[in-house]
Amino acid sequence: MGPRKETTSASAQRSGHAPLIVQVVRQYAPGRGGLEDVVGNLSRLLLARGYRVRVVTCNSLFTDRERSLPALEVIDGVEVVRIPWSGSTRYPLAPQVLRHIRDADLVHVHAVDFFFDFLAVTRPFHGRPMVVTTHGGFFHTKKYAAIKRLWFRTLTRLSCLAYRAVVCCSRSDFDLFDTIAAGRTVLVENGVDTGKFAGLASSLPMRRMVTIGRFSVNKRLERLLDVTARLVEKDPRWHLDIIGSPSDLTEADLRREIAARGLAEHVGVQVAVPNETVRRLISxxxxxxxxxDYEGFGLVAVEAMSAGLLPVLNSNDAYRSLAGQHSVIRLADFEDASRASDAVEAAFADLTPDPGATRRALIKAAGSYSWDTVVEHYVTVYRDAMAE
Incomplete structure (x- = not known):
């Protein structure tokens, strides 16, 4: 799809320049994760549609905060500005963001964190039109649940008033944020790079599972290990590959959990491996x-579907929403290792009669999340926000 002409802000029209969209996000490349993928793909496709794009982010990775990254870099044609930060990785304090949005035609904040609140409070001073994408809010764990609910109903509600659109990347996010920002909420489900692993899953049913994502507490990897242990008891051919990068949990933490269950021969840990290795494991x-326990959208699950992998997912809000749209997805309660292992075995059994038909259904379902479609929704949101 070629570039299209869009209504620009008055300042961009006067200057004769393409509108500048500043994406503000706490982590970006070389970091790897769902948030980084979303901002990277969106930025790349906005460039292709004639926009100028700048990403403002923290100047170190949360997994290696002592090593500073370059203050300015161009990645895939996108200007990346990295600024100092302090405090918690959940709420990194980085007030220098104000220096890098002064010339923006629109500021797009990703996630509900310090940047979201700070740019809302300082809007009378910077005056930039803003939109935010929720990316699951801050309910990724149940820790401090009461305080989070109070914060959400008060401070988050007030911050939303500074944004011309609150873009919800899942139906569960939409239902949540519509209670505090009715009239501003827009549902734009996350785009997925459906070509990255397209059709790679084994054409023959294999008792091999993969999971992909950060090694964080909310991913409940210990429950996956419990399920794998149950599967191996029944059939030693079962194998799990855990693919990701350290976060709340380290590689050493994972390997201790694996050893404690006697699963060293049945579980592989792949740390920050290139996509070529991920493709091989998926195949x-x-x-x-x-x-x-919690997902903002379920991006990696959709990537898995695009590969033809049959998802068996814990029944959280985001995954229930996905399963409600795509009946081929299986849900299970991973808190109960016995019942979850039964669900995995049932999924494998259902693959056996006609694995090709299942793969085709999964790949077709994933196709509805193509970035080419999603970016057009964002362009509409931007156009409306700048027109205001």
Whole structure:
């Protein structure tokens, strides 16, 4: 799809320049994760449609905060500005963001964190039109649940008033944020790079599972290990590959949990491996599993579907929403290892009669999340926000 002409802000029209969209996000490349993927793909496609794009982010990775990254870099044609930060990785304090949005035609904040609140409070001073994408809010764990609910109903509600659109990347996010920002909420489900692993899953049913994502507490990897242990008891051919990068949990933490269950021969840990390695692991597998307590959208599950992997997912809000739209997805309660292992075995059994038909259904379902479609929704949101 070629570039299209869009209504620009008055300042951009006067200057004769393409509108500048400043994406503000706490982590970006070389970091790897769902948030980084979303901002990277969106930025790349906005460039292709004639926009100018700048990403403002923290100047170190949360997994290696002592090593500073370059203050200015161009990645895939996108200007990346990195600024100092302090405090918690959940709420990194980085007030220098104000220096880098002064010339923006629109500021797009990703996630509900310090940047979201700070740019809302300082809007009388910077005056830039803003939109935010929720990315699950801050309810990724149940820790401090009462305080989070109070914060959400008060401070988050007030911050939303500074944004011309609150873009919800899942139906569960939409239902949540519509209670505090009715009239501003817009549903734009996340785009997925459906070509990255397209059709790679094994054409024959294999008792091999993969899970992909950060090694964080909310992913409940220990529950996946419990399920794998149950599967191996019944059939030693079962194998799980855990693919990701350290976060709340380290590689050593994971390996201790694996050893404690006697699963060293049945579980592989792949740390920050290149996509070529991920592709190889997917090509040997048939099932994608996730025991995650919370997801903003379920991006990796959709990537898995695009590969033809059959997802067996913990029944959280985001995954229930996905399963409600795509009946091929299986849900299970991973808190109960016995019942979850039964669900994995049932999924594998259902693959056997006609694995090709299941793969085709999964790949077709994933196709509805193509970035080419999603970016057009964002362009509409931007156009409306700048027109205001």
């Amino acid at each position: 040997d597998a048939s099932i994608f599993v996730s025991a995650s």
